[in-house]
Each structure stands twice: as structure tokens, then as C-alpha cells.
Amino acid sequence: MTGSENLVEVRDLKVHFPIKRGVVFDKVVGHVKAVDGVDLSIPRGRTYGLVGESGCGKSTLGRALLQLTPPTGGEVRFDGVDLTRLSAGRLRSMRRRMQMIFQDPMSSLDPRQNVESILTEGLQAHGIGGSRDERRRIIGETLDAVGLPRWALSRYPHEFSGGQRQRIGIARALVLGPELIVADEPVSALDVSIQAQVVNLLDELQERLGLTYLVIAHDLAVVRHISDVVGVMYLGALVEEASGDQLYREPMHPYTRALMSAVPVPDPDVEDQRERILLSGDLPSPANPPSGCRFHTRCPWAQPTRCADERPVLRQIGGSKVACHFAERIASGELRPHRVTAEVVRPADEGDAPGVVSAPSEPGSYV
Amino acid sequence: MTITTGKKGEKIDRLAELAAVRDDERGVSLWQEAFRRLRRNPAAIVGAAVLAVFILVAIIGPFFVPYGPTDSIGIREGVVKSGQGLIPGPSGDHWLGYDHQGRDVFSRMIVGARQTLLVGVVSTLIGLAVGALIGGVAGAAAGLGGRWGRWIDTVLMRFVDMLLAMPSLLLAVSIAALLGASLTTVMIAVGVVSVPVFARLLRGSMIAQANSDYVLAATSLGVRRSRIALTHVVPNSLAPVIVQATLTLATAIIEAAALSFLGLGNPDSAVPEWGVMLADAQPYLGIRPALAIYPAVAIIITALGFTLLGEAMREALDPKLRK
Numbered sequence: 001m002t003g004s005e006n007l008v009e010v011r012d013l014k015v016h017f018p019i020k021r022g023v024v025f026d027k028v029v030g031h032v033k034a035v036d037g038v039d040l041s042i043p044r045g046r047t048y049g050l051v052g053e054s055g056c057g058k059s060t061l062g063r064a065l066l067q068l069t070p071p072t073g074g075e076v077r078f079d080g081v082d083l084t085r086l087s088a089g090r091l092r093s094m095r096r097r098m099q100m101i102f103q104d105p106m107s108s109l110d111p112r113q114n115v116e117s118i119l120t121e122g123l124q125a126h127g128i129g130g131s132r133d134e135r136r137r138i139i140g141e142t143l144d145a146v147g148l149p150r151w152a153l154s155r156y157p158h159e160f161s162g163g164q165r166q167r168i169g170i171a172r173a174l175v176l177g178p179e180l181i182v183a184d185e186p187v188s189a190l191d192v193s194i195q196a197q198v199v200n201l202l203d204e205l206q207e208r209l210g211l212t213y214l215v216i217a218h219d220l221a222v223v224r225h226i227s228d229v230v231g232v233m234y235l236g237a238l239v240e241e242a243s244g245d246q247l248y249r250e251p252m253h254p255y256t257r258a259l260m261s262a263v264p265v266p267d268p269d270v271e272d273q274r275e276r277i278l279l280s281g282d283l284p285s286p287a288n289p290p291s292g293c294r295f296h297t298r299c300p301w302a303q304p305t306r307c308a309d310e311r312p313v314l315r316q317i318g319g320s321k322v323a324c325h326f327a328e329r330i331a332s333g334e335l336r337p338h339r340v341t342a343e344v345v346r347p348a349d350e351g352d353a354p355g356v357v358s359a360p361s362e363p364g365s366y367v
Numbered sequence: 368m369t370i371t372t373g374k375k376g377e378k379i380d381r382l383a384e385l386a387a388v389r390d391d392e393r394g395v396s397l398w399q400e401a402f403r404r405l406r407r408n409p410a411a412i413v414g415a416a417v418l419a420v421f422i423l424v425a426i427i428g429p430f431f432v433p434y435g436p437t438d439s440i441g442i443r444e445g446v447v448k449s450g451q452g453l454i455p456g457p458s459g460d461h462w463l464g465y466d467h468q469g470r471d472v473f474s475r476m477i478v479g480a481r482q483t484l485l486v487g488v489v490s491t492l493i494g495l496a497v498g499a500l501i502g503g504v505a506g507a508a509a510g511l512g513g514r515w516g517r518w519i520d521t522v523l524m525r526f527v528d529m530l531l532a533m534p535s536l537l538l539a540v541s542i543a544a545l546l547g548a549s550l551t552t553v554m555i556a557v558g559v560v561s562v563p564v565f566a567r568l569l570r571g572s573m574i575a576q577a578n579s580d581y582v583l584a585a586t587s588l589g590v591r592r593s594r595i596a597l598t599h600v601v602p603n604s605l606a607p608v609i610v611q612a613t614l615t616l617a618t619a620i621i622e623a624a625a626l627s628f629l630g631l632g633n634p635d636s637a638v639p640e641w642g643v644m645l646a647d648a649q650p651y652l653g654i655r656p657a658l659a660i661y662p663a664v665a666i667i668i669t670a671l672g673f674t675l676l677g678e679a680m681r682e683a684l685d686p687k688l689r690k
Contacts, residue, residue, distance in 0.1 A: 068587055095589035108580035110599050111397055121598075122588040156396055172584065 007180055007212045008042040008065065013074035015057070015064045019287060032287045034060040036236035037074070039314065042180075042229075047206065047213040049227030049244065051220060051259070055283055057236040058216045062182045065214065066098055067091055078180065096126045099173035103185035105165035109157040115168055116153040119143075122176045138175060145208075146171045146201065163194035170201065174209075182214045187222060199226055220263050224248055232256050235294040236286055242320035252322040252331060254299045255279075280340045293325070300337035301330050404683040411683070414675030421669050424477055425484040434461075434471035436478040436639050441469025454655045466644070466658055467651050475639040476661055482633075482640040483669065486554055486623040487616050493558025494619075495612050498565025501527060506570035506604070507596045510577025524570065531563040539622060543631035550633040550640075557622045561615050568611055572604035579603075606684040613677030617670035624666050641666050 016031040034057040042048040050058045063069040065076055067083050076083045078098060086094060102108035109118060119139045122128075129135035143150060146167045157165055166186065173181055186202065187195040199222060205211060217223045223230055224244045231241045232255065240253040251257045258277040265271045279298050284290050290297045296307040303326060312323045317331075329335045395403075405411045434440055441447030446455055447469035456464040463472035505523040508516035530538070539556035546552040576582065577600055585595045626632055627642030641662040648658035 063583075066587055068583055092589045092591070095587060098587075100584065100587045102580050102584060104580060108584045110581040110585075110603065112602055114396070121585065121590060125588055125590045125594075158397070158400075159395065169584075172588070176588070 005043050006041040007044045007079055008040075008214070009077040010038060010040045010065060011075045011077070013038045013061065013064060013076060014072045015060050015069055016072040030287050033236050033289060034286055035064060035071075036286075036289070038233075038236075038238055040231055040238065040241070042212055042214060044179075044212055045206070045210045046228040047215055047226055049223035049230040050214065050216045050233060051218060051223050051230060052233035053218065053283060055286070056233045057286065058233050059184050061233070062100075062184050062214060062216050066095075066100055066182055068100070093126065096122075096128075096176045097178050098180040098182070099176060099178040101166075101169050101173050101181060101183040101186045104189045105162060105169045106157065108169055109165060109172075111157055114154055114156050115148075115171075118157075118168065118172055119153075119175050122172065126176060128176065142171045142175045145174060145205065161194075162190050163197060166190060166194075166198050167201070170198075170205070174205065178211070180212045180214070182216070184216045185218070186215065188217065188219060195222065202226065220248075220259065232259065235284060235289055237294060237323070238314055238321075239295065239323045240320060241314065246319045250318075250320075250331075252317060252320050252327045253295075253324050254301045254330065254337075255295050258300075277337065293323075298340060300340055301326060301335050302340070303335070401680075401683040405679055408679045408682065410675045411679030414672045414677075414679060417668060417672030418676060421480060421672060422484065425480040428477040429481055432471075432474040432477050434474045436470065436475045438471070439469040440471060441465035443469070454651060454658070456655065456657065463661055464655070464657070467647065472658065472661060475644060476641075476665060479639040479641045479644060479662065480665070482550070482638060483620055483623070483642075483666070486550065486557070486640070487620040487669075490554040490557035490619045490623065491561065491612055491615050493555060494561030494615060495565055495608070497558070498562040499569050499608065501562070502566035502569030503573065503601065505566065506573025506577070507600065509570065510574045510600065511582075511592045511596055520570070523566075527563045527566045530559070531567075535560040536622070536625065539626055540629065540631065543626055548631045548633070550638070553623050553626045553632050556626060556631075557619045560622065561619065564611060564615070565608060569604055569608050572607055573600050576600045576603045607681075610677055610681040610684060613673055613680055617673035617677070620666060620670055620673075624662075 013035055014033070014037055015035040016033050018028045019030045019032060020026040021029045036057075038061055040048065050061065052058045060069060064071045067076070067086075071084055074084070078094065081094070083091065083094065113121070116139065119142065120135060123135050123138065129138050139153070140150065143152065148164065148167050148171065152160070152164075152168075157168065160168065166189075183202065187198050190198060202213065202215075203226060206213060213226070215223060215226055224247075227244045229241065230244050230247045231238050232247070232253065233239070234255050240247065240251070240256045242252075247256065248260060251260045254277075258279050261275065261277045265274060277300060279300075281298050284294070284297060290308075292306070292308045292310050293299070293302075293312050296302045299307070302308075306325045310325065312325050314321045314323045317327050324330070326335055439447075441455070441461075447453060447465045447467070454465055454467060455461075458464065461471050461473065463476065466472050466475065501523050505520045505527075508523075509520035510516075512519065533541075539560050542556040542559055543552045546555065577596075582595055582599055585599055586592075590598075623632070624640075624642030624645060627640055628646040630646065632640060632643055644662040645659055645666075648655075648662070651658055
């Protein structure tokens with residue numbers, strides 16, 4: 001192990017997808033800014049949890065980090081090497097050290113491959129385990145590590161339960177002996193009773209193998225349980241980053257506050273009395289994000305100055321990093337929340353034309 | 368006491384079941400499972416039975432025909448005088464009677480089965496081979512090939528669109544007219560007509576597979592693109608193509624018959640073919656309509672057999688219907 005204590009360093013990462021129009025010749029009429037300027041660092045052997053509502057770009061960030069979706073700009077340093085500048089061949093051999101676990105274990109496993117073939121594929125691609133016996137030994141150890149029986153080898157994905165399929169997916173990632181694993185909603189497709197097993201398995205594997213995780217999820221409880229550091233994403237950018245406990249105890253950014261207030265408390269008295277922050281409106285279109293702070297259109301603390309014109313940077317406040325101009329004054333109680341009227345969310349090029357309006361937003365909807 | 372034994376028995380049964388699962392070394396692949404479902408489908412059984420009879424007749428039937436298919440035995444014996452409207456029907460010696468040239472219809476039907484099968488299979492194979500090649504290249508290029516891939520895909524698919532824009536029978540007639548009337552021409556013409564269907568089907572199926580999570584997973588494992596295309600994308604895209612091939616066999620037989628009926632088939636009437644027989648029977652519809660009915664019914668039953676089997680295969684291979 002060489003280099004700094006951070007295994008992954010992401011600087012100003014951008015992923016913009018072109019919106020194309022045209023019958024004969026494609027013309028780019030705009031960009032969907034799925035990820036728009038994200039900085040984050042993941043220390044070796046730790047877990048970074050990424051949360052945010054659907055469509056905020058967290059999955060795209062995970063894929064761009066692994067170069068599965070080519071980034072538009074910025075850099076991704078993995079153990080000191082900038083992945084965005086690597087040639088295709090060098091990148092392919094780097095892939096051995098960083099793996100991915102998918103949300104839906106059924107669709108991420110080829111239905112025509114049995115488990116042995118699924119696990120052998122990666123080994124063959126990297127020429128690991130010269131002999132058949134050597135490969136069998138590696139695969140056997142991996143099966144033991146994820147808690148699958150040996151007879152699973154000759155069976156096909158459709159013959160397993162959801163939890164077991166996810167174990168196969170984890171085994172496929174582990175068999176190459178990676179250092180980094182990006183887990184994209186690893187448990188959200190599973191039954192609640194199975195979720196805990198898989199989360200614990202991930203925890204146990206990290207302890208034993210010293211893995212570094214980027215866990216992407218929308219389930220706040222799962223992220224809190226597994227993460228050392230949690231980043232909150234809104235519309236393609238990080239709005240807050242803090243240790244799990246800090247974030248849950250003392251959310252600083254208005255968006256995080258709203259998210260946290262949506263988590264039910266398992267005490268009926270507290271649950272009835274606690275204050276909930278309801279966000280109005282929908283997530284704005286990432287093709288046409290609001291100016292300044294992206295959250296200002298829905299923020300109950302939005303101020304007439306700065307919020308609409310100046311994009312806040314992620315800055316250190318106490319134990320957290322927050323991207324809000326007024327975080328300190330909100331925390332001290334100086335600024336009070338106010339009512340927000342929902343803005344209609346329009347696609348990029350429809351401008352102010354009153355004719356076409358997208359789905360009506362529900363005022364006061366939960367995040 | 369009985370309750371205990373009942374429970375005990377249940378427990379033993381369950382353990383035995385678990386043990387059986389462990390002992391059964393091989394898993395069940397998708398193909399095996401599809402075949403099991405196919406066997407349970409009555410439509411598949413009927414279709415397969417019809418086709419088995421048809422193929423058996425086509426292959427060994429011609430060795431056992433009672434009369435030569437070109438032997439004008441009725442005219443030689445003076446029982447057939449088609450000019451005077453005298454074409455005798457079925458009898459003990461001639462089960463389906465004579466045709467207008469005094470030949471034994473039963474013998475001609477059996478020998479014709481071989482020609483019909485040959486035309487159907489060869490033309491479908493032509494369509495499948497060319498279509499799968501175009502569709503496979505376009506699909507791989509569009510799904511995994513980046514900017515250049517999309518360009519290759521566009522060129523290939525516009526070519527296919529041009530073929531598709533022409534009415535199929537018109538296209539077949541033009542090809543037959545261009546190459547001259549022969550059996551080979553019929554096969555090529557019918558094959559070319561089915562090229563666009565196979566090409567579009569395989570391409571669409573491959574693009575869908577190329578965007579699937581397991582292809583992404585293979586990419587993140589570091590597997591090469593060419594290998595991903597060959598080991599993941601193509602095998603998973605084949606099921607609808609195989610189903611389509613079975614269904615195309617049915618339409619190919621009908622289209623070949625139609626071309627023969629239009630006089631673009633084999634000019635040598637010495638080789639009987641159901642479509643030609645249908646055409647030949649046309650002037651005598653008023654006298655002996657059965658001459659047209661025999662080949663027509665044979666074509667319908669054969670096409671139905673292929674269609675039944677094809678539809679059953681579609682159901683068996685559909686992953687959404689898997690239990």
C-alpha cells in the first residue's frame with residue numbers, strides 16, 4: 001500500500017449527457033447535467049455513503065467514478081492514478097482493483113451463465129489463476145467468504161433467492177481481490193429481512209479484507225449503519241458531507257434537514273411532536289438547473305440575497321462540510337424557515353411558454 | 368402418536384428433498400428449462416407431430432411412391448382425357464386420383480413434400496444467415512461500438528429499411544424476374560424477403576442486451592468488448608431470432624408456393640412442387656377442384672405446424688413467463 005491515506009480522490013467531476021434533436025443530423029440542443037462539479041475523497045478501508053433522492057445523479061457519480069460512464073470533466077484519482085487519462089488497455093487492467101455491486105441482482109447476472117462461469121469470467125479477463133485448480137481454489141474461497149455453498153457453482157441465477165443472488169453479485173466483485181467496491185443501492189431490491197444480512201456481510205468483508213466502499217443508497221438507515229462519512233447529493237452536486245453520526249445528529253444544510261426530518265422516530269410521542277420540514281415542488285430539471293444555489297427554489301430558508309445568484313461552495317463548518325451561504329445563521333436559529341410556493345418545473349427549452357407544463361407538483365410533498 | 372409420525376414423516380421428507388437438491392449436481396440452464404416447458408405445451412406437441420410427419424414423408428417418402436411422379440399413366444391407359452373434362456377421382460389404385468396429365472396425384476404430393484421442405488428450409492436459412500450477419504454487426508456496432516459504431520449501424524439499417532420498404536411479394540417477383548425462373552431463384556427471392564425481419568430483430572435484441580446491467584457488470588470486470596459481444600450479447604439475443612426462424616419457415620413455404628403459382632418457380636414440371644401443382648390445377652377448378660384442394664390443404668397444415676411450434680417456442684423462451 002503506497003500513496004496517501006485516500007484511496008479515491010474525485011476533483012470537480014462532471015458528467016453531462018447531450019440532449020439530441022433532429023431527424024437526419026443530430027443537433028445538440030442542451031445537456032443534462034447529471035453530475036456537475038463533485039469533489040470527494042474516500043479514505044482507505046473506509047465507507048463513503050452517498051444519499052439523495054432519485055434523479056440527483058448519485059448512480060451516475062458511482063459509474064463515472066469507475067469510468068463506466070465517461071466523465072465530461074474533472075479527474076478521478078485512484079491510488080494516485082488519474083483514471084480519466086488512462087488508455088483503454090491500462091484502464092481495463094486497473095478494473096481488477098475496483099469493482100461494482102449492482103442494485104438488481106437478477107438483471108446484473110447473465111441468465112445463461114452458471115455461477116462458476118460468472119466467477120471465472122473476471123479471473124480469465126485478467127489472467128488470474130493460471131491452472132484450473134488454482135482458479136477453483138480462488139472461487140471456492142470467495143464462495144465461503146460470501147456464504148454460498150459449493151453446489152451453487154453449477155447452478156444458474158434464476159435458481160436462487162434474491163438475497164443469494166446478491167451474494168453471487170458480491171462474490172463476482174470479490175473474486176478479483178479489489179480494493180474499492182462501489183455498491184449502487186446494494187440492498188434496496190431485497191426484502192427487509194434479507195437487507196440486514198447483506199449489509200452485515202458487506203461490513204464483515206470490509207473488516208476482513210480491508211475494502212474501501214462507496215455505498216450509494218436512498219435508504220438513510222442503511223447508509224448510517226454502514227458509512228463512516230456520508231455525502232448528501234442534490235441535483236448533481238454535494239450539499240453536505242459529514243460523519244454519519246454528525247450528519248444525523250446535527251444536519252446543517254436545509255436540504256439535509258428536510259431529509260432527516262422525513263426519517264420516522266421509533267417513539268410515538270416524539271414522532272407526534274417533532275417538527276417536520278416539508279419540501280414543496282419537484283426536483284428541478286438537471287437540464288436546466290436553477291441559478292446560484294440549486295436548492296434555493298425549494299429552500300424554506302432561502303434569502304433574497306446571494307442564494308439565487310451565487311453558487312455556494314462546500315466549506316468546513318464545525319465537523320461538517322456544507323454548501324450553504326447561511327448555514328451558520330440557520331444553525332444558530334437566527335434565520336427562520338418560511339413558506340415556499342412550488343415552482344413549476346419545466347424542461348430546458350420550453351422557456352416561459354405557458355402552453356406546456358409538466359406534471360403538476362404537489363405542494364407540501366414529503367422528500 | 369399419529370400426529371408425531373406425520374410430523375416426523377414431513378420432516379424426513381423435507382430433509383430428503385434438501386439432500387436431493389444437493390445431490391443433483393447440475394443446475395438447470397435456461398435452454399433446458401425452456402425445453403421442459405415446451406414439452407408440457409399441447410400446441411407444441413401437435414406442431415412437432417405435424418412437422419415430424421411432414422419431414423419424414425419429405426425425406427423417405429419419395430423412395431416408396433407407388434408411381435413415378437412424371438409418369439402420365441392415366442393418358443397411356445386412356446382413362447384421362449382432360450380436353451374432354453375426363454379426370455377420374457380417387458380409386459383403389461390411385462388414392463388421390465389423376466391430374467390433368469394423367470399422373471398419380473398421391474405420388475406427386477409426396478415427392479412435392481421434399482421440394483417444399485427444401486425451399487422452405489433453404490430460403491429461411493438464406494434469410495437467417497444474411498439477416499443475422501447484418502443485424503449482428505449493426506447491433507454490436509450500435510450497442511458497444513461508440514461513434515463509429517453508430518455510423519456503421521446507420522448505414523446498414525438504412526439498407527435494410529430499403530428492403531423493407533418494398534412489398535415482399537413484389538420484391539420476390541423482381542428478384543425472380545431478374546435471375547430467371549428456377550428453384551434457386553425462388554429460394555433466393557423468398558430468403559431476401561425475410562432478411563430485414565431477421566436483421567432488425569437481432570439488432571434490436573442486441574441493443575437491448577448491450578444496455579443491460581450484466582453487460583455493465585462484465586465491463587466493470589474488465590472483460591473485452593468483443594468477448595462481451597460474443598459471450599453475453601449474442602447468446603442472449605438469439606431466442607427471438609430462433610422463434611422467428613420457425614415462424615418464417617411457414618411463410619417461406621407459402622411465399623414459395625405463391626411464386627410457383629405465378630409461374631416464377633421451377634419451369635421443369637417434371638419436379639413436382641405443391642405451389643406448381645396448385646397453379647396447374649387452376650384451369651380444372653370447375654371439373655376437379657380436389658386437384659387444387661390437396662396441395663392447398665398440405666401447405667396450410669405444414670405452415671400451421673411450423674406456426675404452432677414457433678408460437679409455443681416463443682412462450683417457452685419468454686423470460687417473463689418463467690415461474
